[in-house]
Amino acid sequence: MTEKPRILAIDQGTTSSRAIVFNADGHIVATAQQEFRQSFPADGWVEHDPEEIWQSTSEVCREAIHAAGDTFALAGIGITNQRETTVIWDRASGEPIYPAIVWQDRRTSAVCRRLRDQGQEEMVSERTGLLLDPYFSATKVAWILDHVEDARERAERGELAFGTIDSWLIWKLTDGAVHATDATNASRTMLFNIHEQRWDSDLLQLFGVPEALLPEVKDSAADFGTAVRGIGGRELPIAGVAGDQQAALVGQACFTPGMVKSTYGTGCFALMNTGEQAVRSRNRLLTTVGYRINGRTTYAVEGSIFVAGAAVQWLRDKLGIVRSAAETEGLAAGLESNRGVYLVPAFTGLGAPYWDPDARGALIGLTRDTGRAEIARAALEAVCYQTRDLFEAMADDAGERPAALRVDGGMVVNGWLVQALADIVDVSVERPAVVETTALGAARLAGLQLGLFSRLDDVADAWRRDVACEPAMDPRDRERALRGWRAAVERVRSERGNG
Ligand SMILES: Nc1ncnc2c1ncn2[C@@H]1O[C@H](COP(=O)(O)OP(=O)(O)O)[C@@H](O)[C@H]1O
Numbered sequence: 001m002t003e004k005p006r007i008l009a010i011d012q013g014t015t016s017s018r019a020i021v022f023n024a025d026g027h028i029v030a031t032a033q034q035e036f037r038q039s040f041p042a043d044g045w046v047e048h049d050p051e052e053i054w055q056s057t058s059e060v061c062r063e064a065i066h067a068a069g070d071t072f073a074l075a076g077i078g079i080t081n082q083r084e085t086t087v088i089w090d091r092a093s094g095e096p097i098y099p100a101i102v103w104q105d106r107r108t109s110a111v112c113r114r115l116r117d118q119g120q121e122e123m124v125s126e127r128t129g130l131l132l133d134p135y136f137s138a139t140k141v142a143w144i145l146d147h148v149e150d151a152r153e154r155a156e157r158g159e160l161a162f163g164t165i166d167s168w169l170i171w172k173l174t175d176g177a178v179h180a181t182d183a184t185n186a187s188r189t190m191l192f193n194i195h196e197q198r199w200d201s202d203l204l205q206l207f208g209v210p211e212a213l214l215p216e217v218k219d220s221a222a223d224f225g226t227a228v229r230g231i232g233g234r235e236l237p238i239a240g241v242a243g244d245q246q247a248a249l250v251g252q253a254c255f256t257p258g259m260v261k262s263t264y265g266t267g268c269f270a271l272m273n274t275g276e277q278a279v280r281s282r283n284r285l286l287t288t289v290g291y292r293i294n295g296r297t298t299y300a301v302e303g304s305i306f307v308a309g310a311a312v313q314w315l316r317d318k319l320g321i322v323r324s325a326a327e328t329e330g331l332a333a334g335l336e337s338n339r340g341v342y343l344v345p346a347f348t349g350l351g352a353p354y355w356d357p358d359a360r361g362a363l364i365g366l367t368r369d370t371g372r373a374e375i376a377r378a379a380l381e382a383v384c385y386q387t388r389d390l391f392e393a394m395a396d397d398a399g400e401r402p403a404a405l406r407v408d409g410g411m412v413v414n415g416w417l418v419q420a421l422a423d424i425v426d427v428s429v430e431r432p433a434v435v436e437t438t439a440l441g442a443a444r445l446a447g448l449q450l451g452l453f454s455r456l457d458d459v460a461d462a463w464r465r466d467v468a469c470e471p472a473m474d475p476r477d478r479e480r481a482l483r484g485w486r487a488a489v490e491r492v493r494s495e496r497g498n499g
């Protein structure tokens, strides 16, 4: 019997590059991962070396293909990536003119503040669904053009190319033949009009970005050219591309308006499908492209929590109160309540719905009895309270409470956390059998383009649940806990918080 075709999914993340070979049923056949260097050249700056991103990506691709045992059954490639991170390269030599400026980088804060003060945020938000924040690519692109000698002139002459990491990888894989991105990645640049699905000339002018730099914007399931380099001498079509959080929405099969997925890694990103309507959030959530297939755009609202698993890393690496992240589970489960202890992990400010860059973290409610168990539990509970904040914001924007929350990411191996999410958010929480939903989403998009699936419904039918948790907390206890959380958040907020 000939094997059904497989897909190679590339998941190029903030801290590591991964490649996963999936079979047509969405099961993992082989996987490879490599971390790469993070540079922090100045306060608030975060950079990556684009060549290292490419090298690590091509190495994990070759490793995963090798580990899968054969290459003949591979039908194509899906790419998913850390979003917003900005690369500019020379079209002739293929060499980056500056390191990649990472989404976390805050160097353009002052530019954003100035544009906000000039009253530009309403126009930018209305067209892009985003907020005037250094998080997004536009001001990073302008920064590179203004700080690298001759860059602006070369960009205007069409000698340079800009791309988010998907575009950079497509360019490298196709050996410079294709300069393209997909609509989900474009929607994170702050240069893309999400309603008209095109680069917006007013935004290009506002941010000082020449049009000649920009990639072609395609559907998320489309022909992105043929990979001819970096995958061990074979040629494969690149057929699916999406930003990592949108890819997770697809991998979690959240195809109906009101369906929500939440990914718990270093940070947490929750997206709710809003269908063909670009819903403008009343709660300072972002409006973004969920996916674009056959020219039809499905939108989503998105909320981000900057610190989720990172708080657990902090317990381990800075406080030293756990030896491993997994230890938090037993510690939290060993207590009958949080004993009034709250951690607000605003280490880098608070994200949605507060958007308070100057808030800082706090541990509140300590007594002589407080020990490492209370602190570990508070770190896990903080993830739940923040998810509840996002969920309520989404429910308000949608006009009704979503029926369930589909979760994934490195933290959800923690069974206590998954039940606590159900208890505190007060909703059914579902964990899928394949928790690598980001890579799976990229594989599904490629599978659609290559005819492994004919419709999204087929992808939805293939989604399998592993664990479902129902809320089991006494509503009075929940209310008490939420009151404690809100009081703790109030104590850390700065005057500049605008949420
Ligand atoms: N059992 C666990 N309980 C709580 N947190 C965990 C557990 N296992 C891993 N984590 C956290 O999950 C995060 C890793 O998840 P992952 O999805 O790999 O992150 P990313 O893709 O952002 O690098 C880490 O921050 C780690 O602290």
Ligand SMILES: O=P(O)(O)OC[C@H](O)CO
Residues within 6 Å of the ligand: 012, 013, 014, 015, 081, 082, 083, 084, 103, 243, 244, 245, 265, 266, 267
């Ligand atoms: O690389 P991750 O998984 O931390 O995701 C980063 C996001 O895409 C940033 O918007």
